[in-house]
Amino acid sequence: MATDSWALAVDEQEAAVKSISNLQIKEEKVKPETNGVIKTNATAEKTAEKTDEEEKEDRAAQSLLNKLIRSNLVDNTNQVEVLQRDPKSPLYSVKSFEELRLKPQLLQGVYAMGFNRPSKIQENALPMMLAEPPQNLIAQSQSGTGKTAAFVLAMLSRVEPAERYPQCLCLSPTYELALQTGKVIEQMGKFHPELKLAYAVRGNKLERGQKISEQIVIGTPGTVLDWCSKLKFIDPKKIKVFVLDEADVMIATQGHQDQSIRIQRMLPRNCQMLLFSATFEDSVWKFAQKVVPDPNIIKLKREEETLDTIKQYYVLCNNRDEKFQALCNLYGAITIAQAMIFCHTRKTASWLAAELSKEGHQVALLSGEMMVEQRAAVIERFREGKEKVLVTTNVCARGIDVEQVSVVINFDLPVDKDGNPDNETYLHRIGRTGRFGKRGLAVNMVDSKHSMNILNRIQEHFNKKIERLDTDDLDEIEKIAN
Numbered sequence: 001m002a003t004d005s006w007a008l009a010v011d012e013q014e015a016a017v018k019s020i021s022n023l024q025i026k027e028e029k030v031k032p033e034t035n036g037v038i039k040t041n042a043t044a045e046k047t048a049e050k051t052d053e054e055e056k057e058d059r060a061a062q063s064l065l066n067k068l069i070r071s072n073l074v075d076n077t078n079q080v081e082v083l084q085r086d087p088k089s090p091l092y093s094v095k096s097f098e099e100l101r102l103k104p105q106l107l108q109g110v111y112a113m114g115f116n117r118p119s120k121i122q123e124n125a126l127p128m129m130l131a132e133p134p135q136n137l138i139a140q141s142q143s144g145t146g147k148t149a150a151f152v153l154a155m156l157s158r159v160e161p162a163e164r165y166p167q168c169l170c171l172s173p174t175y176e177l178a179l180q181t182g183k184v185i186e187q188m189g190k191f192h193p194e195l196k197l198a199y200a201v202r203g204n205k206l207e208r209g210q211k212i213s214e215q216i217v218i219g220t221p222g223t224v225l226d227w228c229s230k231l232k233f234i235d236p237k238k239i240k241v242f243v244l245d246e247a248d249v250m251i252a253t254q255g256h257q258d259q260s261i262r263i264q265r266m267l268p269r270n271c272q273m274l275l276f277s278a279t280f281e282d283s284v285w286k287f288a289q290k291v292v293p294d295p296n297i298i299k300l301k302r303e304e305e306t307l308d309t310i311k312q313y314y315v316l317c318n319n320r321d322e323k324f325q326a327l328c329n330l331y332g333a334i335t336i337a338q339a340m341i342f343c344h345t346r347k348t349a350s351w352l353a354a355e356l357s358k359e360g361h362q363v364a365l366l367s368g369e370m371m372v373e374q375r376a377a378v379i380e381r382f383r384e385g386k387e388k389v390l391v392t393t394n395v396c397a398r399g400i401d402v403e404q405v406s407v408v409i410n411f412d413l414p415v416d417k418d419g420n421p422d423n424e425t426y427l428h429r430i431g432r433t434g435r436f437g438k439r440g441l442a443v444n445m446v447d448s449k450h451s452m453n454i455l456n457r458i459q460e461h462f463n464k465k466i467e468r469l470d471t472d473d474l475d476e477i478e479k480i481a482n
């Protein structure tokens with residue numbers, strides 16, 4: 001492909017971006033509450049020179065990205081762990097939505113969304129959330145397992161549509177994430193036309209002294225706190241269900257933890273408190289216990305990643321150009337399937353994508369300077385198989401699940417900020433290629449004594465041999481492709 005076809009491919013990617021950009025609702029009025037979640041072109045330019053390792057990971061952006069690209073439940077074969085507040089009470093689980101005795105309009109909404117049966121976490125969480133008297137819940141499971149759908153269903157079944165005041169309050173870490181949850185509420189509640197939703201996000205200015213009539217309020221902690229206390233748009237004493245979503249993302253933002261706790265303190269004792277998180281590190285757990293008294297606890301462990309079903313190789317080179325040449329030699333073999341190529345910096349990723357394009361290969365580039373919606377569009381195209389190869393950086397691709405990828409190339413080995421091997425990232429990048437019984441292939445490019453040392457330490461860490469591959473030997477390449 002010549003340089004202009006590279007430009008054409010970029011144009012095509014940008015066109016795809018425009019078609020999905022429906023996040024602009026009320027944009028003239030509402031600005032994101034946290035900086036840097038959606039990057040403007042100006043800030044993108046300023047940070048373009050930074051390496052991704054220098055850049056702070058933005059959990060809210062990752063979470064939004066996952067939501068934008070996801071269309072299905074994430075597979076998980078682990079057992080759900082349930083810890084009941086009262087261990088003597090019977091443990092209910094449901095295999096169908098009918099068993100929940102939902103209001104007919106709500107059941108209709110669930111089916112209209114294409115849900116046939118509850119997801120794994122919903123099987124246990126829904127009966128608990130809908131029980132009488134209401135019970136509190138802390139639930140943890142990875143992104144995409146059905147948590148949002150579950151708490152939206154709980155809010156919608158408890159709300160009294162005829163009453164015109166806020167009854168359910170949901171906290172989200174950012175404006176964009178609030179909007180995504182809002183969409184689920186609107187979809188699931190669409191057969192309840194009298195049900196209304198308000199967004200408590202910065203920039204959504206109401207007149208002083210006004211009381212809001214919407215039954216469900218979803219917003220970011222700072223604005224919700226203002227609306228409940230200083231501005232008194234909401235009477236917190238009338239809230240029946242309080243949801244704190246994405247607790248792990250929430251506490252990563254300064255101030256959100258305190259604001260959330262202050263809101264929670266204003267709610268009545270009998271208000272149902274629900275907290276959700278994709279991860280459960282100590283800090284999240286401590287926060288959860290402060291916000292949710294007497295909870296039931298549900299956990300669904302992440303599907304384990306393993307290197308057992310992966311063939312791992314390394315290629316010895318002397319410099320970047322040799323690495324590129326080796327990659328070109330391998331190209332035919334790796335593009336039998338879909339491949340992801342990881343680089344250390346944005347600069348290398350852009351260079352590599354452009355060089356591969358010059359060689360006539362059609363590749364997609366996923367880079368940190370793109371806006372979240374642009375990134376989502378690139379991944380979407382890759383998932384659809386429009387491009388077979390995705391070049392990216394580590395930070396940018398963290399947490400992205402593209403199931404059909406079975407080849408991973410580490411153009412640069414993953415290292416942490418001190419230059420030591422980043423074993424966790426290595427496993428996470430490569431482990432996913434061999435999921436669901438599939439065989440995966442990983443090729444590591446080594447171009448110095450230092451990177452050989454990193455590779456050796458990775459081998460030792462996992463106690464798994466990484467074999468040498470000679471990319472000039474066609475028979476060897478043939479071997480890895482089969």
Ligand SMILES: Nc1ncnc2c1ncn2[C@@H]1O[C@H](COP(=O)(O)OP(=O)(O)OP(=O)(O)O)[C@@H](O)[C@H]1O
Nearest residue numbers: 071072073115117118119143144145146147148149
């Ligand atoms: N019971 C179900 N049957 C089929 N699809 C479902 C079901 N529940 C949820 N989904 C779909 O699965 C996807 C993931 O669900 P959901 O967003 O609720 O997960 P989540 O755990 O909240 O993820 P996140 O942590 O990113 O918010 C969505 O596309 C949703 O519409």
